[in-house]
Amino acid sequence: MMITATASLNAQPEGANYDESKVPEYILPALLVGNDGSAVSGRQQWERRRKEIYDLFEREVYGAVPAWRGKITATEISHRQDALGGLALRREIRLRMQNGDKSRDVFLLLYLPRSRKAAPVFLGYNFSGNHTVTAEKDVHISPSWVANNKELGITDNRATEASRGSRASAWPLQDILSRGYGVATLYYGDVDPDFDDGFKNGVHALFDQPRDSASWGSIATWAWGLSRVMDYLEKDPAVNAKEVFVIGHSRLGKTALWAGASDRRFAMVISNESGCGGAAISRRKFGETVSRINTSFPHWFCDNFKKYNDKEETLPVDQHELIALIAPRPVYVASASEDLWSDPRGEFLGAKNAEPAYRLFGLRGLKTDEMPAPEHPVGDFIGYHLRTGKHDITRYDWTQYLNFADRHFPGSAARPGR
Numbered sequence: 001m002m003i004t005a006t007a008s009l010n011a012q013p014e015g016a017n018y019d020e021s022k023v024p025e026y027i028l029p030a031l032l033v034g035n036d037g038s039a040v041s042g043r044q045q046w047e048r049r050r051k052e053i054y055d056l057f058e059r060e061v062y063g064a065v066p067a068w069r070g071k072i073t074a075t076e077i078s079h080r081q082d083a084l085g086g087l088a089l090r091r092e093i094r095l096r097m098q099n100g101d102k103s104r105d106v107f108l109l110l111y112l113p114r115s116r117k118a119a120p121v122f123l124g125y126n127f128s129g130n131h132t133v134t135a136e137k138d139v140h141i142s143p144s145w146v147a148n149n150k151e152l153g154i155t156d157n158r159a160t161e162a163s164r165g166s167r168a169s170a171w172p173l174q175d176i177l178s179r180g181y182g183v184a185t186l187y188y189g190d191v192d193p194d195f196d197d198g199f200k201n202g203v204h205a206l207f208d209q210p211r212d213s214a215s216w217g218s219i220a221t222w223a224w225g226l227s228r229v230m231d232y233l234e235k236d237p238a239v240n241a242k243e244v245f246v247i248g249h250s251r252l253g254k255t256a257l258w259a260g261a262s263d264r265r266f267a268m269v270i271s272n273e274s275g276c277g278g279a280a281i282s283r284r285k286f287g288e289t290v291s292r293i294n295t296s297f298p299h300w301f302c303d304n305f306k307k308y309n310d311k312e313e314t315l316p317v318d319q320h321e322l323i324a325l326i327a328p329r330p331v332y333v334a335s336a337s338e339d340l341w342s343d344p345r346g347e348f349l350g351a352k353n354a355e356p357a358y359r360l361f362g363l364r365g366l367k368t369d370e371m372p373a374p375e376h377p378v379g380d381f382i383g384y385h386l387r388t389g390k391h392d393i394t395r396y397d398w399t400q401y402l403n404f405a406d407r408h409f410p411g412s413a414a415r416p417g418r
Ligand code: GCU
Pocket: 009, 249, 250, 251, 252, 273, 274, 275, 276, 288, 293, 296, 341
């Protein structure tokens, strides 16, 4: 059983290729050529081509979501008018997912700027429980299974006070809220605990369909969970559902991209250091490869993806096409200079090679052919930056995402004092 704690996420595993001169020559699958060989030059043709690409990712990479026959009931379990020193309204919402006599609770933590009626919201999973994103004492401690982690004082897969606020640096709430945006976050393990248990726990227990080689892995399950949260946000009058931006770091950045591809209600998509199976081109085999990811995390993708272990060149898709599925919505890809495991150049090239889809809509992508220097964000409808430092999501990263959101959703930018 592979159980990864957040503390190990910074590791740069050995035995991988980190040498650019050893990247094999490769040809990317053509984005704008249909399966029947026809060229795609207009938006209508793109819609057809988009479906072909989506179906390939679904069948060969992330896996298909079975039909959901249950119901979801939202209940507010806490409410505070004066969170973050009076800057925000804070609510905790329990989403009870139910199918027959089986149920699963997922807890949403919502911060909304007090200054607005219907706020644009960044929606993203957190790694270790809602109580880890803030030091505020009255946010419930996650009751779910969490990975053991000595630093966070977790020894029996249960979170305690010791982890409160431990991931606050990944969620600069003051910055986000004071710029007029809300945050909706939930623990990814509420939806599916991140270990290989043969898809029995988490929400999988609520689905009784038999599995096959194209059935969903955990990334698709987490993406499904984000869509169910979106169902809730659409009904919440305090949220501007037309401006919900899905964001994620690392495995959750892979999840954000697949969620954005699968559900067009997400108005913007942000992938922070998503690496292999995220924004990075698989054919480069730089840093983490398809066989490494499928071995360490056999539950993340569908079984079909394992056919491409050490055979990346035979994949019918590559990750630039995942980013292209988000067009014409704004998408942001970010890398960190020391995070070679995620292949920064591969992430840049994933973004770069998605541009033709945006061009079909008359939109500009990165506006550069060269990978920019660190701390030089680029791009129009496709944003990109390389941050100096390690695998993480930092205040610097968030500042770029807030600027990107202000630019694409100018109505969202908080007016007073700006
Ligand atoms: C591991 C894994 C990556 C993943 C990362 C994370 O390093 O190999 O694919 O992105 O964990 O989620 O932080």
